[in-house]
Amino acid sequence: MTKVTFASHPYLLGFENLDRLVERTVKTGNEGYPPYNIEQRDEATYRVTLAVAGFAEEDLTITVESNQLVIRGRQKDDEGERIFLHRGIAGRQFQRSFVLADGVDVTGAHLENGLLHVELKRVEPESIVQTIKINGKSS
Incomplete structure (x- = not known):
């Protein structure tokens, strides 16, 4: 079939x-962690925002692999240093992936108040008109 x-x-x-x-x-x-927003800022720009409370800049990596935006977070292990009586703040590692259309580029990222903002911009390709010459019979 x-x-x-x-x-x-x-x-x-x-x-x-x-x-x-x-x-x-x-x-x-992608699971539900961490939560995220996707905003369209104008006709050609977007913003992906992830809630990454407790993660430092050095705990986060952002890559683009084959038109896929991949955001990873991994906190350093400090289990031996602290004793939790209650642990309600998630600190587990994560990976969030977003597929990008052709022509969408990552223009920057910044961490602010526990939120990771990744800025995206769509670059419009030039319109090209191509005339194809007919050469006769093909062999």
Whole structure:
């Protein structure tokens, strides 16, 4: 049985990557931690904000891998230094992934009041008109 997807439409040529992108997005394994917001600031800019209370700058890494924004957090182990009578503040490691469209670039990030802000900008590609010369019979 053939798997039917939106990219299998006959007018959509070369969009097979979109199917893989959707599958990868579903499989990112993002749980509910840490909570996050996504804002559209204007027509071309976005902001992803993660609540990372207790994480220092050196505990966080931000990378872009194959059009995927990956934010990881890992706090240093200090279990031997403190004795908790109650531990209600989550400090576990995490990984959050966001798939970026072509032309969306990360322009910066900053940590403020326990919130990690990652700034994104969509760069519009130039419109190029190309004329194809017909050379006759192909061999």
